[in-house]
Amino acid sequence: MRTHIHILELMSLWHGALQKLQVFLVETKSQFTFSQSFLLRILFLFVLSPACKDLVAATRDRKLNTFIQVSVLHPAEHILTRYSSTEIVEGTKDPLFLTGVTFPPEYPIYEETKIKLTVYDVKDKSQDTVSRSFLGCTTFRVADLVKSKEQQLTLTLKTSDGGKTVGTIEVNLVKMGELEDGETDPITTDAQDQKCALVRECTATEGISGEKTLEFIPINLHLQRMHVHSPQLKDSLYDVITVGAPAAHFQGFKNGGLRKLLSKFEAERRNTGYQCIYYSPENTAKAKEVLSNINHLQPLISSHADLLLNSASQHSPDSLKNSLKMLSEKTELFVHAFKDQLVRSALLALYTARPGSVLKKPAVPRNTTEEEGDLQHQGHPSQIKRQDSIPHHSEYDEEEWDRVWANVGKSLNCVIAMVDRLLEKDNVSSTKEGENDPSAADCKVFHTGGDWYEQLYPLVITLKDCMGEVVTRAKQSMAFVLLQELACGLPQCLMLTLRRDIVFSQALAGLVCGFIIKLHTGLHDQGFLQQLHTVGLLVQYEGLLSTYSEEAGMLEDMAVGISDLQKVMFKIIEAKSEDFLPIITGRREHYVIEVQLPAKMFELLPQEIKEGKLLRMYPVLFNVGINEQQTLAERFGDTTLQENINQENLELLKEYYKLFTEKMPPDCLPHFQEQNDLKGLLENLHQNIQAKKRKNVEIMWLAATICRKLNGVRFTCCKSAKDRTSMSVTLEQCSILRDEHQLHKDFFIRALDCMRREGCRIENVLKNVKCRKYAFNMIQLMAFPKYYRPPEGTYGKADT
Numbered sequence: 083m084r085t086h087i088h089i090l091e092l093m094s095l096w097h098g099a100l101q102k103l104q105v106f107l108v109e110t111k112s113q114f115t116f117s118q119s120f121l122l123r124i125l126f127l128f129v130l131s132p133a134c135k136d137l138v139a140a141t142r143d144r145k146l147n148t149f150i151q152v153s154v155l156h157p158a159e160h161i162l163t164r165y166s167s168t169e170i171v172e173g174t175k176d177p178l179f180l181t182g183v184t185f186p187p188e189y190p191i192y193e194e195t196k197i198k199l200t201v202y203d204v205k206d207k208s209q210d211t212v213s214r215s216f217l218g219c220t221t222f223r224v225a226d227l228v229k230s231k232e233q234q235l236t237l238t239l240k241t242s243d244g245g246k247t248v249g250t251i252e253v254n255l256v257k258m259g260e261l262e263d264g265e266t267d268p269i270t271t272d273a274q275d276q277k278c279a280l281v282r283e284c285t286a287t288e289g290i291s292g293e294k295t296l297e298f299i300p301i302n303l304h305l306q307r308m309h310v311h312s313p314q315l316k317d318s319l320y321d322v323i324t325v326g327a328p329a330a331h332f333q334g335f336k337n338g339g340l341r342k343l344l345s346k347f348e349a350e351r352r353n354t355g356y357q358c359i360y361y362s363p364e365n366t367a368k369a370k371e372v373l374s375n376i377n378h379l380q381p382l383i384s385s386h387a388d389l390l391l392n393s394a395s396q397h398s399p400d401s402l403k404n405s406l407k408m409l410s411e412k413t414e415l416f417v418h419a420f421k422d423q424l425v426r427s428a429l430l431a432l433y434t435a436r437p438g439s440v441l442k443k444p445a446v447p448r449n450t451t452e453e454e455g456d457l458q459h460q461g462h463p464s465q466i467k468r469q470d471s472i473p474h475h476s477e478y479d480e481e482e483w484d485r486v487w488a489n490v491g492k493s494l495n496c497v498i499a500m501v502d503r504l505l506e507k508d509n510v511s512s513t514k515e516g517e518n519d520p521s522a523a524d525c526k527v528f529h530t531g532g533d534w535y536e537q538l539y540p541l542v543i544t545l546k547d548c549m550g551e552v553v554t555r556a557k558q559s560m561a562f563v564l565l566q567e568l569a570c571g572l573p574q575c576l577m578l579t580l581r582r583d584i585v586f587s588q589a590l591a592g593l594v595c596g597f598i599i600k601l602h603t604g605l606h607d608q609g610f611l612q613q614l615h616t617v618g619l620l621v622q623y624e625g626l627l628s629t630y631s632e633e634a635g636m637l638e639d640m641a642v643g644i645s646d647l648q649k650v651m652f653k654i655i656e657a658k659s660e661d662f663l664p665i666i667t668g669r670r671e672h673y674v675i676e677v678q679l680p681a682k683m684f685e686l687l688p689q690e691i692k693e694g695k696l697l698r699m700y701p702v703l704f705n706v707g708i709n710e711q712q713t714l715a716e717r718f719g720d721t722t723l724q725e726n727i728n729q730e731n732l733e734l735l736k737e738y739y740k741l742f743t744e745k746m747p748p749d750c751l752p753h754f755q756e757q758n759d760l761k762g763l764l765e766n767l768h769q770n771i772q773a774k775k776r777k778n779v780e781i782m783w784l785a786a787t788i789c790r791k792l793n794g795v796r797f798t799c800c801k802s803a804k805d806r807t808s809m810s811v812t813l814e815q816c817s818i819l820r821d822e823h824q825l826h827k828d829f830f831i832r833a834l835d836c837m838r839r840e841g842c843r844i845e846n847v848l849k850n851v852k853c854r855k856y857a858f859n860m861i862q863l864m865a866f867p868k869y870y871r872p873p874e875g876t877y878g879k880a881d882t
């Protein structure tokens with residue numbers, strides 16, 4: 083029995099998203115456009131899936147290589163319109179065609195429409211024009227198929243004169259879901275060639291070459307989706323994001339990539355006199371908050387102090403009380419704003435860091451123990467003779483800050499006491515005067531008004547001075563904290579920081595796409611949603627770069643970029659408008675991406691996510707070079723980069739798995755057996771990584787399988803994500819069909835070749851290089867692992 087598996091591969095690209103991301107690194111808060119088509123709805127597609135039986139060749143003993151041409155006869159017309167054709171199936175009289183024929187919703191197809199299927203035998207396909215001979219044909223009405231039992235027809239193929247039977251053809255109708263009324267689908271079939279490989283139109287790659295203005299934008303970013311529809315089993319979706327390696331292509335790789343450059347920079351910095359002090363993202367955020375409080379409160383306090391003096395000069399008790407109340411409130415807020423340890427520790431660090439300081443080591447933010455502080459202090463007693471104007475560390479009096487800070491409170495208390503006294507006096511004298519002569523009260527205004535002002539004035543000035551003193555010190559220390567991070571932007575490492583930003587930006591664009599797609603496909607999966615907020619999301623990258631020459635640098639960039647994604651957290655919020663753009667906030671050490679969902683979808687989320695819980699990412703990268711360059715690396719070069727990356731990331735993957743088993747209920751995985759399977763797979767992956775076998779592609783299969791089982795997001799990357807990536811994702815798809823959907827082993831290679839020849843990857847190549855050829859030559863392919871070689875006729879010289 084044959085199992086019919088209908089596969090739809092979908093690709094989509096969000097160019098707008100990437101354009102705007104370019105902006106995001108120069109702004110602290112930005113948004114980026116995300117085409118609303120990211121929600122890949124299941125399409126209503128009229129898909130014909132044909133298969134022939136017992137075909138008869140014109141000459142005996144000839145092996146048939148057949149394909150079917152599909153033509154349409156519209157009811158009102160009498161002309162046949164050539165519509166599409168299947169792939170060529172070689173060497174069999176019972177061909178099963180994997181390329182279905184789709185009619186998108188907007189195509190005018192009615193019950194009375196007739197479809198003609200013509201089978202050809204291909205004699206020679208080595209030339210550009212295929213030499214073929216007619217074998218047989220048949221025609222049927224759409225109504226017959228639609229109304230047939232099980233939506234299937236078996237038709238007889240006849241010769242052109244209608245006399246001789248040359249076999250049968252079976253046609254199946256596959257409905258791939260429906261769109262709601264009035265909806266137009268963003269994903270269209272290929273207009274010229276209506277095949278199952280659905281390609282979203284893309285203009286993004288038009289005119290792109292690895293250019294400076296595009297360096298923040300990922301290369302050839304696509305969603306590769308396989309939708310498996312099988313009458314016996316549940317439909318399944320398999321998504322892989324394919325993208326060029328996130329790397330600083332424009333800067334080049336002459337001096338290596340980020341891994342090497344960063345460790346070189348670190349080593350150099352360790353040897354120089356001054357080292358930056360590390361402040362955590364929370365501390366840098368706190369420093370910003372303190373600065374903004376200063377900027378907000380200082381002018382407010384000043385104006386309330388002036389109002390107080392004004393009330394005093396007016397001798398207006400009520401107004402005086404009100405002004406004092408406001409002044410007290412704001413001053414209290416001001417004093418509280420500096421309670422933080424950070425200001426104290428940063429002041430000490432600032433004094434210590436000044437030129438001529440005794441301390442050679444960087445000052446440690448406050449949590450250094452007293453003993454450590456003493457040791458540092460005693461470490462270099464008389465090392466450097468300092469300028470007099472610069473305080474010696476030992477001269478720096480930590481208590482001084484407390485005094486300065488407390489003086490604000492004290493001077494406010496003086497003001498309050500004075501106002502109380504004045505009001506009290508005023509009360510007493512007005513009672514007395516009122517008792518004797520009411521008209522005397524008017525004179526008092528003139529007489530004592532000056533007194534109030536004069537008595538309060540010096541106290542208010544003192545308050546302002548004390549505040550000014552606090553502001554000066556706090557501003558200096560907070561600016562010092564912020565400058566520590568900027569110190570890394572000094573000329574010698576500016577290029578390095580830029581490089582890291584470029585790589586990170588590319589990686590982030592892909593991650594945001596991957597997260598949103600995963601969220602939409604997992605919205606009804608409570609287990610996945612629970613995993614998302616209790617554990618976080620696994621994001622697994624498969625790298626196919628070689629560890630030779632430029633690509634080694636690329637791999638180094640990619641490894642750092644992917645690792646930097648650990649600093650990204652996601653938050654899901656309810657969209658308040660039709661605008662579903664994700665919002666990015668934060669800075670280098672800590673980003674939050676807010677993903678907006680329409681109310682109906684948001685409702686489906688667990689309470690924790692609805693309440694804004696931050697969702698963590700666990701990115702991992704496994705790389706296996708597969709091309710001829712990797713052969714050179716293995717023979718004459720060095721593969722330790724790849725080995726180290728795989729080893730490090732295996733540890734990260736194990737950590738994720740551990741967290742997963744600790745935090746998720748034991749029965750959360752789809753099958754009871756899966757937990758054990760996962761352990762076995764991890765062990766297997768571990769052994770394969772240890773084995774240091776050449777071009778060990780088993781590593782990639784194992785890592786991808788583990789990721790799928792752990793509900794992760796999959797990425798596949800090579801340099802341009804069009805050639806090697808295409809080989810890998812198609813192999814992955816066929817392997818899934820074999821392992822999960824009973825694709826018979828006899829069909830494995832054919833399905834693989836068919837996907838590579840007819841599927842959407844060749845369309846991706848066409849979009850990139852305007853030619854349906856993978857950029858490989860024979861010699862290169864000889865170095866490739868067997869299942870990574872595309873079929874004859876699909877590769878060759880192309881200008882890439």
Ligand SMILES: O=P(O)(O)O[C@H]1[C@H](O)[C@@H](O)[C@H](O)[C@H](O)[C@@H]1OP(=O)(O)O
Nearest residue numbers: 800801802803804805806857858882
């Ligand atoms: O998609 P890739 O595998 O990175 O494309 C390579 C291809 O593998 C190689 O054979 C060819 O010589 C080119 O270098 C391709 O890279 P481009 O970035 O030039 O497309």
